[in-house]
Amino acid sequence: MSKYFRELYKNYSPYETADAVYDIYLYANENPINLFITLTDDEKDELMFVNYNRYPDADCKELKAAYADYIGVLPENITVGNGSDELIRVIGDVFLEEGEYIVSHEPTFSMYARSAEVARGKYFGVAPDPVSLCADVDGLIAKANELKAKIIYICNPNNPTGQPWEESDIRKVIESTDCIVVLDEAYGEFAGINNCDLALEYDRVIVLRTMSKAFALAGMRVGFAISNKEITGVLNSAVDTYNVNTFSQQAALLMLQRKDKMRIIAKDLVAETQRLSAELDKYDEITVYPTVTNFLLIKTEKSKEIYDALREKGILIRGYSKGMLSEYLRISAGTRGENDAFLAVVAEVLG
Numbered sequence: 001m002s003k004y005f006r007e008l009y010k011n012y013s014p015y016e017t018a019d020a021v022y023d024i025y026l027y028a029n030e031n032p033i034n035l036f037i038t039l040t041d042d043e044k045d046e047l048m049f050v051n052y053n054r055y056p057d058a059d060c061k062e063l064k065a066a067y068a069d070y071i072g073v074l075p076e077n078i079t080v081g082n083g084s085d086e087l088i089r090v091i092g093d094v095f096l097e098e099g100e101y102i103v104s105h106e107p108t109f110s111m112y113a114r115s116a117e118v119a120r121g122k123y124f125g126v127a128p129d130p131v132s133l134c135a136d137v138d139g140l141i142a143k144a145n146e147l148k149a150k151i152i153y154i155c156n157p158n159n160p161t162g163q164p165w166e167e168s169d170i171r172k173v174i175e176s177t178d179c180i181v182v183l184d185e186a187y188g189e190f191a192g193i194n195n196c197d198l199a200l201e202y203d204r205v206i207v208l209r210t211m212s213k214a215f216a217l218a219g220m221r222v223g224f225a226i227s228n229k230e231i232t233g234v235l236n237s238a239v240d241t242y243n244v245n246t247f248s249q250q251a252a253l254l255m256l257q258r259k260d261k262m263r264i265i266a267k268d269l270v271a272e273t274q275r276l277s278a279e280l281d282k283y284d285e286i287t288v289y290p291t292v293t294n295f296l297l298i299k300t301e302k303s304k305e306i307y308d309a310l311r312e313k314g315i316l317i318r319g320y321s322k323g324m325l326s327e328y329l330r331i332s333a334g335t336r337g338e339n340d341a342f343l344a345v346v347a348e349v350l351g
């Protein structure tokens with residue numbers, strides 16, 4: 001049977017996800033507060049009495065208008081995706097010819113590499129500074145030019161390090177290369193980052209945003225690409241028809257109306273992340289990397305002991321079994337109580 005599969009899919013392992021069966025889930029950088037429970041009865045009715053027997057608005061017109069208003073561009077600069085994951089795959093589809101490269105800074109979101117493989121392209125991850133894990137900006141530019149890369153991904157703030165990019169470094173990458181430069185700002189709200197104006201200023205720049213993180217809508221799968229009209233036209237033609245279902249479009253509209261509440265929660269989560277950071281920094285056995293967002297990365301020789309002890313107590317964080325991060329753990333900030341429970345287990349292991 002296997003002879004029928006594309007070579008890539010013969011030994012392909014799916015993207016690593018976890019069952020949400022844990023009492024405390026500090027794994028996927030989501031918002032632990034479900035903003036949906038703030039819906040009024042009228043809003044719930046609005047969601048109920050929609051013509052679900054009809055296909056969704058393929059153009060997401062209302063949602064594009066509302067998001068354009070929120071993020072500060074025009075609707076004609078927006079492509080809506082079934083999560084930004086879909087948009088990452090579509091960007092690979094649209095720009096990569098067979099064998100062409102996507103280049104990014106490691107460690108970063110693994111979906112960029114996957115999108116290259118799926119599009120029959122290649123991926124090269126440029127190693128960071130070994131101590132700070134900061135991206136090697138000049139190394140990234142040199143490698144992209146050497147490989148004649150088609151796409152560069154900049155993850156800002158970066159998953160999993162939590163580090164931001166200086167705007168001057170982003171401009172340097174754009175201006176020193178001839179690539180499509182994708183700025184993934186999935187965690188932009190937490191860090192107060194919004195570089196959508198760069199997508200309008202430069203014709204080779206795409207900004208990715210999502211409602212999965214600060215807007216607490218990971219289960220609805222709504223992401224956005226911001227780009228000039230020409231790129232947007234092509235991305236719109238390349239996403240699946242009816243890719244964003246009616247319920248998700250409605251839900252996203254309702255959450256956009258709660259942007260002030262979202263901002264307050266996001267600020268609290270960043271403060272909780274800083275509290276976790278300060279508490280973990282007290283242990284000699286742990287190196288904590290500075291973060292500007294709602295998760296943090298630590299390095300410790302005791303990573304397995306900590307990870308296992310947490311699991312036993314029903315707490316899931318992100319461990320890395322393979323690759324350059326085997327001694328690292330990533331913790332997404334939860335509620336104050338959840339974070340305290342996490343810290344208590346760490347204290348038991350290291351205390």
Ligand code: PMP
Pocket residue numbers: 028029082083084085086109155159184186209210211212218221222223
């Ligand atoms: N970009 C980054 C950096 C992420 O961490 C994630 C989620 N893990 C995504 C994009 C995808 O987000 P979504 O598909 O939920 O919009």
